[in-house]
Amino acid sequence: MTAGGPKVSVVVPAYNAAGTIQTLVDSLLRQSMPAAEFEVVFIDDGSTDDTGALLDKLAAAHPHIQVLHTENAGWPSRPRNLGIARARGEYVQFVDDDDWLADEALERLHAYAVRHDADIAIGRMVGHGRTVPRELFRVDRPDATLHDAPLIDSMTCHKMFRRAFLLEHDLRFPEDRRRLEDHHLVTRAYLLARRVSVLSGYTCYHHAKRTDGGNLTASRLDPAEYFDSLRAVLDIVDAHVPPGPQRDRLHRRWLRNEMLARLRGKRLRDAPRDWADQVVDEVGRTIRERFAPGVAAALPALQRTVTALAAEGRVEDLHRLAEWEAGVRGVVRLTGYELTGSTLVVTLTGQLRTGDGPITFTHVDGRDLLVVPVEEIPTDLLDCTEELRHGRLDVLARSARDGTESFLPVSFEVKRVTVPAGGLRVVYRGTATVDVDTLDGGPDPGDWALKARVSSFGWTKDAKVPLALSVGADGPVVVDKRPSPTPPPPPEKVGLWRRVQRTFGRRPGATGPGAVGAT
Structure with missing residues (x-):
């Protein structure tokens, strides 16, 4: 490590990842940033396969890699918080055990963050079976804000955060088993950050869909629990942003992405009917109770229509519209x-x-x-x-x-x-x-x-x-x-x-x- 500590701490929660984690490990060992300038903190979340042993062997061979073994929390939030507590780097980069980094990701993104004095630096992402933001990475954005850039489209935690910024504002993930746990931290971080910088000129992060069932957050959501968590994220926005166009614009992100998207096209058409009806009920309730008229008013026509149908409980019309939209190409x-x-x-x-x-x-x-x-x-x-x-x-x-x-x-x-x-x-x-x-x-x-x-x-x-x-x-x-x-x-x-x-x-x-x- 450098005299002043590492430049970057890479925090990785791992659970039963013995069959998938090697791609990430290889990418960490290929980093262009010298090993003396960054550390990797793996948190083995009570794995029952060979994950712990594999990570211990890795740490024994590489001094800049360490492993923390914990009892299973069943959710990535607590392991990530433990990683923050253990980290010593100027910046903290969160990575999931089924994803990987491009070879120059840490060096380039850290240099970009330092050059622009960013509290948060976001490197361009590529999705492999997963959706990633598109418009956000159209150009480099050295000083992106919620007012002038689609930052709100990027709500996963796979970013580089200044560690002092995390500590100053006590930014942590909610440790109960809660959906949208990334949103709880990232929303507060965006609202508190002095500067967010987006590096689009180099692909830094590869976001992959795990196919072996090991990712607990990919399981089917419980509608009541999910939308309770979503409303808690809206509470964070409301605590920082007064009523008006900016709050409406931020609320619109959750209406569009987490609510209406579940009531459109193949997602609604192919969902079990009883489960889908519960989602419609929760979406309609949230629209009626939490959103000002201006939230839906700025949406495209079809999304405004779906919003109105959900708010009015017109379930059959929603299914009819979804069947038609499923064929749009x-x-x-x-x-x-x-x-x-x-x-x-x-x-x-x-x-x-x-x-x-x-x-x-x-x-x-x-x-x-x-x-x-x-x-x-x-x-x-x-x-x-x-x-x-x-x-x-x-x-x-x-x-x-x-x-x-x-x-x-x-x-x-x-x-x-x-x-x-x-x-x-x-x-x-x-x-x-x-x-x-x-x-x-x-x-x-x-x-x-x-x-x-x-x-x-x-x-x-x-x-x-x-x-x-x-x-x-x-x-x-x-x-x-x-x-x-x-x-x-x-x-x-x-x-x-x-x-x-x-x-x-x-x-x-x-x-x-x-x-x-x-x-």
């Missing part, structure tokens, strides 16, 4: 591409569809109204004029190596099209540019898949683009996802342009209906 049509040196330009169109047709709207008295399969919905709830005005088409490149997603420069236009059966639909036409020399700090050898993200009517849906970029020693190669009828010739026998021609049977600048992926 993004659809992308590739219309052309052109590869010039290390730059690929892709043109495409995108829209949202459900069932056999597009999402539609009607234009009445100067307003755009979403068309839904439920009767007796006030037109004010169905007004989607604002969300159509702010709809967009994004194109992203996703690394096959580690899942990192990078937003590409894109320009797009919106076209309203009449639907033969009646109503209107929206089509986005866009052009995206892939510059290998700057892609995720490149150029690095590897494969990148392209996908489009269609945001319209309050939905955001991804769709695969049938092109991929392979970065090799001799530059980029465009690869069709569809199987080739014959094996391509060996790479060393043909040039870049010849390989592209062999793959597609057309020149790389081809456009129009016959281009790759045209449908």
Whole structure:
């Protein structure tokens, strides 16, 4: 360790993780930050498998790693609190036993936190079977606030906290077996922090879904207990933020993510009916008792509609709407591409569809109204004029190596099209540019898949683009996802342009209906 103590303490609660923890261990041993500058505190939460023995062996071989064995708490909160008490670092980074860190995560995120004097530093996350924030990591945010950045979308504890900040405000996780335990700490931390810095230029944290059943917090929630805990988080907001637009905006996050999301699409359609009805009851109660009118008023049309149906207890209409929404998907049509040196330009169109047709709207008295399969919905709830005005088409490149997603420069236009059966639909036409020399700090050898993200009517849906970029020693190669009828010739026998021609049977600048992926 350095003379003044470690720069970072990595705190990891572990429970029956013998079969999953090696990926994390390997990532910790690969850190670019010297071992003398950070420590790892594993808290073995009464594991009944070989986790404790594996961690003891690891600690015996590496002086900067220590293990604390405790009786099983059954929840990660108490182990994390014990880790805070044991930590000696300037900053504390929380990591779960089924996740892992990128090789330079600690070095880069610590340097970023110190450079900007941050109480909290958040590194870009990649999800593996888990959802992670998207918009938060679109750009670096050295001084992000709840007013000007979507910080509230990132509520897990997998961040780097200044240890003195945690101690000063007695920031700890609730130790009873409580859902949303991260939210209780992170909400207070956001509201108390002098500065929060978001590092988006480097993927730091890989958030994985554990498939062996070892993650207790992934089990089915009890609606009454869950929403009691949610209301306690709202109490934290209310204690720090007076009534008004800012409180409404913060409340909106829990309404949108923790409440309405459970009453929409496949999540409601596929849930056991008796359990789903309990969730509807709890959501309706919370809407009626805790939220001012301005909370739901700023939501997109469909979410405003779901809010109203839940508040009124219209359970059958909620299920009818969920069945329809379960089919909503993004659809992308590739219309052309052109590869010039290390730059690929892709043109495409995108829209949202459900069932056999597009999402539609009607234009009445100067307003755009979403068309839904439920009767007796006030037109004010169905007004989607604002969300159509702010709809967009994004194109992203996703690394096959580690899942990192990078937003590409894109320009797009919106076209309203009449639907033969009646109503209107929206089509986005866009052009995206892939510059290998700057892609995720490149150029690095590897494969990148392209996908489009269609945001319209309050939905955001991804769709695969049938092109991929392979970065090799001799530059980029465009690869069709569809199987080739014959094996391509060996790479060393043909040039870049010849390989592209062999793959597609057309020149790389081809456009129009016959281009790759045209449908």
